[in-house]
Amino acid sequence: MSSLVLIPARMASTRLPGKPLADIAGKPMIVHVACRAADSGLGRVVVATDAEAVAEAVRAHGFEAVMTRGDHESGSDRIFEALKRLDPEARVETVVNLQGDLPTVEPATIRAALAPLDDPAVDIATLGVEICREDEKTNPNVVKIVASPVSETRLRALYFTRATAPWGEGPLYHHVGLYAYRRAALERFVSLGPSPLEKRERLEQLRALEAGMRIDAEIVRSVPLGVDTPEDLERARQMLS
Structure with a gap:
């Protein structure tokens, strides 16, 4: 399949401007x-941003950037605008949405x-990691996948929640918010x-499930560090120094 990796990036972060x-x-x-995305070998990598400074920095290091509103x-809205700008003839079949705050992925x-x-x-693909730490099982900031196993390495998502779920014996899975969309699925999604459940849980992916779209999650071994705070940034600097 023809694939495009899009990395949305905006400057207006509340906790880490x-x-x-x-x-x-x-x-x-x-x-x-962008370097990690290029090393994945999935194809063209483009940063989608609303800030000229970000676009200039990306281009200065040899990568492609596209300006968005x-x-x-x-x-998701940003990458769909970028997709239409970059591929107006609809040749790209799959789009990977890679968050711009995962420098160690x-x-x-x-x-x-x-x-x-x-x-x-499958309409949309994503990732899950088995939760090992007890405190993460009850942490509302750790989003859980309620899912039915498809194979030893894959889950079919039935729900996403900030609650501790499902109940009973068995593993719990942490959702990693990295997505791959079929082009038609992304267009429908946006x-x-x-x-209603998206607004209640504050989880965008529930919109797709409520609309009857299928999301499957590949199980991976570790959660990539997401940089949301100054403390996260220091951890990333230590890991990559």
Whole structure:
């Protein structure tokens, strides 16, 4: 399948303003993410941003950037605008949405997100990691996948929640918010308004499930570090120094 990796990046982070350009080991964070995406071997990598400074930094390091509107409510809306600008003839079949605040993500993890689309019944693919720490099982900031196993390495998502679920004996899975969309699925997704459960749980992916779309999750070994706070940024600097 023809694939495009899009990395949405905006400067207006509440907890860490200007984080795409935060320096980590001599490079802006967004450039580290682009490097990881390129190393995944999935194809063309483009940063989608509403800030000229981000676009300039990305291009200065040899990567491609596309300007998008500044009023998007979500990264999904931003990457769909970018997709239409970059591929007006609709040649791209699958789109990977890689968050711009994952500077330590492994290229193999990015590749894994595409694997569930081998099944033509799957509309959207994502990732899950088994939760090992007890405190994470009850932490509302750790989003859980309620899912039915498809194979030893794959789950069919039935629900996503901030609650501790499902109940009973067995593993719990942490959702990693890295997505691969079929083009038609992304177009349908962004055309839908926010759904009731999406608004209640504050989880965008529930919009797809409420609309009857199928999401499968590939199980990977570790959760990539998401940089949301100054403390996270220091951890990333230590890991990549």
